[in-house]
Amino acid sequence: MGRAMNALFDKLRQEIIETGPLTVEQFLTSALSDPDHGYYITRDPFGARGDFTTAPEISQIFGELIGLWSAALWQSMGEPHLFNWVELGPGRGTLMADAVRATRKIIGFHEACHIHMIETSPVLRASQQKSLTGAGVEAPHWHTQLSQVPAGPMICIANEFFDALPVRHFKRNITGWVERMVGLNTARDGLAFLWSAQIVKQNLIPEVFSQADDGTLIETSPAGLQIMSDLAARIATYGGAGLVLDYGHTRSAHGETLQALRDHQYTNVLDAPGEQDLTAHVDFAALGRVAQTAGLRVHGPCTQGAFLNGLGLGLRTRALQDNAGSPQQARAVFDGANRLVDPAQMGDLFKVLAIAHETLEALPALPLK
């Protein structure tokens, strides 16, 4: 049960009084993207003074290696003279700025790329503009949806994007599946989870869970699957590939993973809507199935550690350490790079999956599924 005295709570309370409990997905959509109070709409949540940090903010090597991965992919696509280099949810724009810098010596690559940033947050869009000003490539284009990117071959990057999309929760009862809702706990003047009385339509439940036992709880991400489906359809038509890096599981499994972070601490999901980061682990198997259905090849998933080490993280770390101005700086370079690949830190929890046009048989540092 969450207590929350803020403007978005007041708005949600009114909505629940007027139209009844919200689905978890409706609650998350408001908490993350409400046009006035949504978490991503109102703030820059990154770094030591924010709620969480991400790989590109930890080490420049992350964006650099993804830049080189993109350039190698462009070469295996036959070096198209124009392609869309797309990033979904680019945060502060750090990954793309590092990727652009790392690829400046690859002949023809910058001339061929049109950068498209898919971002709903005006605050982060301004941050991205700042990061990419003077980066040495044609000015990027901003959109709120993938469908706004012009036709053409695409290399798409999504780091910690899919975990930020709303999820739904369902539970198997003797009579069928019911949905978890968000209603009011009037005694505490807060929000509370409850289960819908109605049985939901069977088409909301993924086929892999159709034989689940009574009491089974599952989490689905219709928004994530829809974006994956749009991405896969474009790649199938125009060529290219998409790279997804995120925390999550490689097999669809029971249970729920929705979590809230504030000031780098785990908190109650229903507390202070719009003021804390709400995420769920990514079901990589479900994303892969969508791409396969669209006729794409699925590469991976593998661990982030294996992917970055395979792309030469060790060599790049040593080069940066050799150029460091002080032993402390060299140590910071090592610590940042190590955090990305250490199995006890981000190396194993984070996974990497690529979806690619059927003509792309091998991708750098990723095994074919």
Ligand SMILES: C[S@@+](CC[C@H](N)C(=O)[O-])C[C@H]1O[C@@H](n2cnc3c(N)ncnc32)[C@H](O)[C@@H]1O
């Ligand atoms: C967890 S942050 C990751 C940022 C960045 N990729 C990084 O690694 O630092 C999620 C990003 O996705 C954006 N975002 C969230 N929901 C979105 C949506 N539905 N469409 C586009 N961008 C979205 C956020 O504003 C933010 O830029």
